[in-house]
Amino acid sequence: MDMEKTLKNILKKIKLSEPTISTILGALVIVVVGVLIFNFFQAEQSQPEILEMDEEISVSPEEQKAGVELVEVEKEDGQKEMAKIYKVEPGDYLSKVSEKIYGGGQYWPEIAKENSLNNPDLLLIGQELRLPDLELEMARLTALEVQNKPQAAIDGDEYTVSEGDHLWNIAVRAYGDGYKWTEIAQANNLAYPDYLAVGQELKLPR
Template identity: 40%
Template sequence: MTLKNFLKKIKLSERTISAFLGILVVVVAGVLLFNFFQSRDEVDFLDEEEISQEKQEETFSSVLPTTHKVSQNENLWRIAEGYYGSGYNWIDIAQANNLKNADYLLVDQELLIPDVAVRWPEADSADEDARVNNYTVQPGDSLWKIAVAVYGDGYQWTNIYEANRSDIGPNPGLINPGQVLVMP
């Protein structure tokens, strides 16, 4: 058989060969997807942090004072959460152990866990006291700048405008120095 005859034969059956290869690709892709999703259901994925947290939870004692042996990837915050239920007690652990650098813990280091009251973050009443009720417009001010200064968010300018619409008028871009605005 010559090369010319062979190529002619392939050309005639090209449609059949393409259909067969297409079906083969679809079947292989289907098998791979099936195996992927089948094996995914069987494997329980846990990262190292979750595993170490589970180990920590098992080792924490509720009787205080006690000692704690530092494990890998532990820090004072996590240790305090384990014993006190609040990470804010890391300060007490650091003070009880005279730690100069609370970020530097060695694996297997023994720490004294003191018997102290649980610390919780205090509500910052200074934020409420510092809240401005009125604002006197300064030269160069805009509602955006005032909103950033008072609320830390320039997009609050619309609330300031709505609260002072009668004093500002229809143009929120036109405010005058010395004008007193109510902060909502």
């Protein structure tokens, strides 16, 4: 190599023996290789770490006004994620919470499911409820409501369930008040009020 010959010539000029020259050249090679290896590992370590992040969620001003907070929670696999949390207040029940957060009481079954509530009628003051993302479900129900409009008022004491029906809209049509779905559920001894079968007969207390 030209560089090696040049170094040898320089070292010979300063009257160093051949063994000494070889030793010096070997040391220089080791130093150069060491510097290159050091720079390589430094470059590897300095590269920014790419982390997989969950889809970013945020709390809207309306949700903040309703008492929703963004809280870090632990998933089943032990990892952390952000979730929307609502703390139960005096006088709250699930359909009321649904009304506060989503603008309609009919979404309470999804809140119950998200929190694995065995008894949806029993809420404790200060209890933290995780709020599900209902964007798709709300769009589906809205489409059903549009599809089923106009819906006639229900005047009788009995009603046969049709496709797309849920207790909330039946209560609205029968009483003009969606919150009276609980009375329909109690009158019919419904263990699972969020599940209605097409053709099911419901008693409407008057």
